[in-house]
Amino acid sequence: MKDKYFKFLIVGIILILSVFLDQWSKFWAEDNLASPHIPDHVVTLNVPDSTAEPMSFEAFIQARYPKNSEDTNKHIVANAMRDNKRLMPQDEVKPGDKIDLRYVSLTVIDGYYDYQYARNPGAAFSFLAKQSDQFRSIFFGITGILAIIFILVFIGHSSWKKQKPLIIALACVLGGAAGNIIDRARLSYVIDFISWHIGDKYYWPTFNIADVFVTCGVVFLILDLLIHKEKKAVTEGKGEKENTAADVQCKLQGKYQKVLVADADTADKTESKPSDDTADKAESKPSEDTADKAESKPSDDTADKAESKPSEDKADAGKSDAGK
Secondary structure, X not given: OHHHHXXXXXXXXXXXXXXXXXXXXXXXXXXXXXXXOOOOOOEEEEXXXXXXXXXXXXXXXXXXXXXXXXXXXXXXXXXXXXXXEEOOOOOEEOOOOEXXXXXXXXXXXXXXXXXXXXXXXXXXXXXXXXXXXXXXXXXXXXXXXXXXHHHHHHHHOOOOOOOHHXXXXXXXXXXXXXXXXXXXXXXXXXXXXXXXXXXXXXXXXXXXXXXXXXXXXHHHHHHHHHHHHHHHHHHHHHHHXXXXXXXXXXXXXXXXXXXXXXXXXXXXXXXXXXXXXXXXXXXXXXXXXXXXXXXXXXXXXXXXXXXXXXXHHHHHHHHHHHHO
């Protein structure tokens, strides 16, 4: 339960921070930036009382925006008015003057990074920009609310312990979407002011802080998916290696058991062979004795007969002589 509350606490902090930075930066852009393509929006510049002496308007603009290039400041001077009259570069300005600037651009990195005022009535890349304000407000209001509900439900079913990067990424997307929805509800358009470009040829579409949070959230989501995919692949690889090792171990154990069984059989045969020979001898000995007896008996009888026959013949001869 504590993890659930902590999860929504983190989401709430990211949401509040993103909306605050987005709305604060847009108010700053409205007060300090202007574009000649939006004639109903001007920046009113007050000449401070600290100005020591009158100076030319061109010199004043150069001192006011020292980081801008000379061409950018000339463009600012060319779109300036005082008391509904156009100011010339050589005109003098004095403390207390109010000057309306119809173009103001601030250079951050010369040739690459500027702050330029723009209004986007549509979505990304001016989607539905040509539709009516009422249609855009209804369409983007409904889709924005549905997106926020979907993100909140998804976060509610996510685990803070297991899915921290995912929840943080979704919170960034939620904060960015909320910032742009506030713009559409308040102004019926979104204020963009960050301009990235390479020289004067290649320009990335102007964006704002809310877009930065949405982009960062999407990038975090992609990285989280890739990291989980790699972890899953590594886990599966480890599982396959473990299974392979287990299979090898089982095979080795099987072979080892077969060897043990074979050795046991050999030992049994070795132990049983003498007894078998003894049994054979025991069985063959009587038969041999019987054979010997069988062979010797007739010879003994023959010998006896041979010995007794001459004596009997002699006895018979003696008897016949006595009769005579």
